[in-house]
Amino acid sequence: MREFHYRIGWRVYGHRPGFHRSAGAGPGIEFHGHAALFDLPDARKLDLHATLRDPFGLWQVRVHRQRASIPVILLADLSASMGALTGGAASKMRVLADFTASLAYSAHRTGDAFGFIGCDEVMRDDYRLPFTRVRGAGIALAEKLRALQPSGRTAGALLDAAVALTERRSLVFLASDFHFPLVLLEQVLHALARHEVVPVVIWDKAELQPVTRFGLASIRDSETGGRRTLLLRKKLRERINEAYAARRAALSAAFIQHAVRPVYFSGDFDEDQMTAHFHGALAPTA
Amino acid sequence: MNVEFAEPWAFVLLPLALLPLLVRGPAINYPWLALLPRDWVSEALAWALRLAAAAAIAGAVVGLAEPYRAEVSVERIGQGAHVVLLLDRSRSMDQSFGASPGTHVLDGRRESKNSVARRLLAEFAASREQDLFGMLVFSTFPLPILDFTQKQEVIQAAIAAGGIGRGLADTDVGRGLEAALSYFEDLPYTGSRIILLVSDGGAHIDPETRQRIQNLLRRYRVALYWIYIRSFRSPGLLQGEAATAGTADSVPEHFLHRFFLGMGTPYRAYEAENPEALRRAIEDVGGLENFPIAITDVLPRRDFAGFCYVAALAFAIVLLIARFLEIRRWA
Numbered sequence: 241m242r243e244f245h246y247r248i249g250w251r252v253y254g255h256r257p258g259f260h261r262s263a264g265a266g267p268g269i270e271f272h273g274h275a276a277l278f279d280l281p282d283a284r285k286l287d288l289h290a291t292l293r294d295p296f297g298l299w300q301v302r303v304h305r306q307r308a309s310i311p312v313i314l315l316a317d318l319s320a321s322m323g324a325l326t327g328g329a330a331s332k333m334r335v336l337a338d339f340t341a342s343l344a345y346s347a348h349r350t351g352d353a354f355g356f357i358g359c360d361e362v363m364r365d366d367y368r369l370p371f372t373r374v375r376g377a378g379i380a381l382a383e384k385l386r387a388l389q390p391s392g393r394t395a396g397a398l399l400d401a402a403v404a405l406t407e408r409r410s411l412v413f414l415a416s417d418f419h420f421p422l423v424l425l426e427q428v429l430h431a432l433a434r435h436e437v438v439p440v441v442i443w444d445k446a447e448l449q450p451v452t453r454f455g456l457a458s459i460r461d462s463e464t465g466g467r468r469t470l471l472l473r474k475k476l477r478e479r480i481n482e483a484y485a486a487r488r489a490a491l492s493a494a495f496i497q498h499a500v501r502p503v504y505f506s507g508d509f510d511e512d513q514m515t516a517h518f519h520g521a522l523a524p525t526a
Numbered sequence: 527m528n529v530e531f532a533e534p535w536a537f538v539l540l541p542l543a544l545l546p547l548l549v550r551g552p553a554i555n556y557p558w559l560a561l562l563p564r565d566w567v568s569e570a571l572a573w574a575l576r577l578a579a580a581a582a583i584a585g586a587v588v589g590l591a592e593p594y595r596a597e598v599s600v601e602r603i604g605q606g607a608h609v610v611l612l613l614d615r616s617r618s619m620d621q622s623f624g625a626s627p628g629t630h631v632l633d634g635r636r637e638s639k640n641s642v643a644r645r646l647l648a649e650f651a652a653s654r655e656q657d658l659f660g661m662l663v664f665s666t667f668p669l670p671i672l673d674f675t676q677k678q679e680v681i682q683a684a685i686a687a688g689g690i691g692r693g694l695a696d697t698d699v700g701r702g703l704e705a706a707l708s709y710f711e712d713l714p715y716t717g718s719r720i721i722l723l724v725s726d727g728g729a730h731i732d733p734e735t736r737q738r739i740q741n742l743l744r745r746y747r748v749a750l751y752w753i754y755i756r757s758f759r760s761p762g763l764l765q766g767e768a769a770t771a772g773t774a775d776s777v778p779e780h781f782l783h784r785f786f787l788g789m790g791t792p793y794r795a796y797e798a799e800n801p802e803a804l805r806r807a808i809e810d811v812g813g814l815e816n817f818p819i820a821i822t823d824v825l826p827r828r829d830f831a832g833f834c835y836v837a838a839l840a841f842a843i844v845l846l847i848a849r850f851l852e853i854r855r856w857a
Contacts, residue, residue, distance in 0.1 A: 321557035321558050322557075324555045324556055324557040325554075325555065325556065325557065325856055325857065332557075417557060417558075419557050419558035419560075419561065444557075446856060446857035447556075447557055449857060450853075450856050450857060451853055451855065451856065451857055453853060454851070455851040455852060455853040456571070456575075456848055456851045456852050456853060457554055457852070457853040457856065458550075458551065458552070458553040458554065458572075458852070459553050459554045459555075459556040459559065459562075459856070460553035460554065460555055460556065460559075461556060461558065461559040461560075462555045462556060462557055462558070463557075463558070464559070466559050467550055467553060468559055468562070468568070468569075468572070469568055469569070469571065469572030469575070470562070470565060470568045471565070471567055471568040471571050472853060476563075476565055476568070479563040479565070480562060480563065482563070483561055483562060483563050484561070487561055
């Protein structure tokens, strides 16, 4: 498990010291402006040049901006679709667990509080982590996630969780396979408009790459239980790939409408890809 | 055609055929079906397979119920002569067949008169398909074998059936003829009537019987054809026609021949060793005038369970192929 580095694009309004730039004054390196010594009686910060320039001859002190911490929260989709096709080498729940552990560790290293809300049809109390700065919280949670065989029939509680996040402006990771209607996605993104949202799209490569053998496959929807029989052949495989490409395009379009840039994983979780998303010149997006 | 069922209780099992439509087998858990493109080929195939499974079960159940068509009588219009085959089954017929006088005694290839007679009858019957054949054999007593029928298999089987074992003791041509004539009793006259006597003819008939036979032949308007099977060292029939008067008392077949000739009813004699004779006999019968007759034909009971099982098996094989094509792991 390695750390990845994230950053945010706004000034935090918060007084808890941390890594991120804030709007509040305080001990820091970033210069904000000058104030009269009477207003900010800290003689260590006297600025003689500024005092000389002051037309009223008042003693001037330098005011700096404090760096602050932010809450980082992971909204995770725990519906049954996340657990289907677990035969794959990189199943989605494993990627989610890896990501959770890495994010919790990264948040701790960055000095931010980390919270987790697991959602299927309801917000799962047993998969909920209130904001915490405890160092090992993510590891325990990741272990729990690894053992979980999700069974929720929808991911509808994502909207409840999004609505419930009325606290301070946060960095919100939205981890899911996004196998739910775009309408729900619109609602969730709308509810999260106040926060900085990073959708993490987790797909299992196996989903779009069925066996290359010609044959009949009887498949069941992991969430609705609906049945289908597919005559797997070259043409159908191509159409499945096309369907996934079209889905990815539709998701990207929805994200762009909400000024959100997604991260796609269709294999193992990769910390460097996350870092590149925040710090890279142009992280690979759709 | 009415289909009936021998074991109708088996239909209790018929609802089992709905199982493939109601119960779904194991399946691959797929995240989200809505994402997969709709594929009508797959969907049609899936339905076809489910229907095949239902049909296989239904076929087996219907097979268990044993459908059959009961025996039915069918009226058919036939045209042909009524022929009664009258076969001599006396012991003398077991003796060897004398092809012609003067053949060497130790010629090993000689067959018995009985088998020659059967072969001739079989050939005759086979070449006269539209005729109705009855059959009886006679020895001391006549043995009716077959009522009039047009079915070749039955006729051929009846002819072949008597080829086993040895002949019986005596020869009573008179009784045999009377029994053959009784076949025509109460039978409406719809075509030529023939009694085809196959015999070596070694028997006398007493005058009373002779008179009765003559009367009945006239009354029923029956022609008598005699295929004469010559015994070894027998003088034969025709070459001695002039001499019949002299030998009638000492040679029984000459006596019989003379009696038949003198009856005044249609009579023909053929000698078996001549292959032409049989052809002529067949032609002679063919030249006779026949009227259409209504024949009541009995179609035997027919079982359909086999078809049901075959159909069920065919559907099951389709399912088996699908089973081999089945993919149980997505990736």
